Amino acid sequence: MAQSAALISTEELARRMGAPALRIFDCTTYLRPRPEGGYNAESGRANYDKGHIPGAAFLDLGAELSDPQSKLRFTLPPLDQLTKAFAAKGIGHGTFVVLYSHATPTWATRLWWMLRAVGFDEAAVLDGGLDKWKAENRPLATEATTYPPATLTLRARSGLFVGKDEVKSAIGAAGTLTLNALSHDQHTGKGGVAYGRAGRIAGSSCVPAASLFAADKTLKPIGELRAAFDSVGTAPDKRVLCYCGGGIAATLDAFVLTSLLGHKNVTVYDNSMQEWSNDPSLPMETG
Secondary structure, three states: OOOOOOEEOHHHHHHHOOOOOEEEEEOOEEEEEOOOOOEEEEEOHHHHHHOEOOOEEEOOHHHHOOOOOOOOOOOOOOHHHHHHHHHHOOOOOOOEEEEEOOOOOHHHHHHHHHHHHOOOOOEEEEOOHHHHHHHOOOOOEOOOOOOOOOOOOOOOOOOOEEOHHHHHHHOOOOOEEEEEOOOHHHHHOOOOOOOOOOOEEOOOEEOOHHHOEOOOOOEOOHHHHHHHHHOOOOOOOOEEEEEOOOOOOHHHHHHHHHHHOOOOOEEEEOOHHHHHOOOOOOOEEOO
16 A cells, blocks of 8 residues: 555554544445436435445535536535535544545545645545445444534635636646546547547546556555656656546546655646537547
8 A cells, every 4th residue: 555644544544433533424426427428426325324434424525515506517616615515514623534435536535635625634535445444344334424513714725726728728838747537548539438529638648547546446556656657757846737527536646646646736627528528619639
């Protein structure tokens, strides 16, 4: 396992269970591909109700922590609203937050990245998520947990999320690397789910989020992670702009670059290909 304060093992979480400041959250959403393209998003709450890590509450990204005014899915809400929503869920000063998801770590890293954007750093992602916890036959609970509201002050970090104009202006810019976290088939336009036009943002490289974790859902060894990003030229002195279909998978690339590989200048294109590929004025490539 790659070592970082932002990554917590199942062993360590089990050891900390019952600590007064601990706040555990299941962040799972499921994406079901549609025949005509894109996905249907399904809350993970039903699966949470069937069995979750004891003491974990549920964070519903789509229903509670996305901008209801946006026509696009999972759009980041205004940071002041987001801060209030996190506080209402029990995330606040003096708490230590552990985020996990089922089937893929990208939902947990999305929430981790959102917490960073409001200036909250006492959060870690559970390495291996619910999959590893269950594989180790650790206890599960079915009763829902809710935490008392907490006090959280917005300490906004600018630049952790960007929009299409910044992405467009970064094309061909020296010192900036635009990185696609979707699959290689989606990147080249050969297959996989398309959100509109097939292919990639012009000039971008590809490190699929799904290539960063093993079958047990734990992140790969740090040497392998570093090699994956080195292979496309992500040097520490470069600005790295991560994108995917809807700003979810991109946060795993961003999480690894930031918390494990020490990169300082990493951002996520929030609406990603669901926005870009449906705007004919924005340049794309295939092949």
